[in-house]
Amino acid sequence: MATSVQSPDTSTKPTPARKSKSSAWPTVRTYLGVAIVVVWGLLPFYWMVVTAFRDVDYTYSKNPLPSNITFDNFKAAFETDAGNHFARSLGNSLIIGAFTTVFAMIVGVFAAYALARLQFRGKYVVLGIILGASMFPGVALVTPLFQLFTDIGWIDTYQALIIPNISFVLPLTIYVLTAFFRDMPWELEESARIDGCTKGQAFRMVILPLAAPGLFTTAILAFIAAWNEYLLASLLSKDNARTVTVEIARFQGALPRVEPYTTVMAAGTIVTVPLIILVLILQKRIVAGLTAGGVKG
Secondary structure, eight states: OOOOOOOOOOOSSHHHHHHHHHHHHHHHHHHHHHHHHHHHHHHHHHHHHHHTTGGGGTOOEEEESSSSSSSSSHHHHHOOSSSSOHHHHHHHHHHHHHHHHHHHHHHHHHHHHHHHOOOTTHHHHHHHHHHHHTTGGGGHHHHHHHHHHHHHHOOOOOOHHHHHHHHHHHHHHHHHOOOOOOOHHHHHHHHHHHHHHHHHIIIIIIIHHHHHHHHHHHHHHHHHHTTTTOHHHHHOOTTOOHHHHHHHHHHOOTTTTTOOOOHHHHHHHHHHHHHHHHHHTHHHHHHTTTTTTTOOO
């Protein structure tokens, strides 16, 4: 009589549960790290907004939530009774930032295209010089620029701030656009040349439309860099061309020797609005940069 031996049941094992638990940990760790970075970056901005809407009598309140809300601080930021000219400085920063961005983008596009597409002797030397210029300390140029612009009568003028800002923003613009043009496929330009386009026509009709997301992203970076510049603006401007960063730093309150913290925070909140609006308007362009250089097989 034959006897059958049953094998032990191994259908239920705790291994899959452990595996799913261990595989979920990297995702949790990633989201936790992102949350920490976001909170760390947005916490100062949040406190600035809370203080901007807080009544002056509660300036030093430790309540982390919005309390004693008032709009008087924003009204005080635009008042000129205490010698503040915030509205004029805001317009100066917009003009200087816009002109700096336009000129830097015009020069940067052609320079970046040449460095990315063309082969010529000393190309990498030129790129190294551009990178070196981006790391050059701006404080070393303050004294010679101040002396030069004083001699030619450019102190407290727009050109005294636009020209140095272009020299500071241009290396960043060229570096970013060079990397973007280098990643674009050569086949697109070659196809346009085969269809009868010249190099200029291929660049204008094919490369530039595809590079639009990269151009908009670079323009945003250039505008932010010019908008946030403080060192040169504090020394090369007095009243007429004073930028908003310098104006906020010299804000005066209604009472002598009393720092108007709530008014300063309100002005700082207003200053961030153009940048937020700019990013929101160009958000689709920035996201489109993820697939702008793709080629269908």
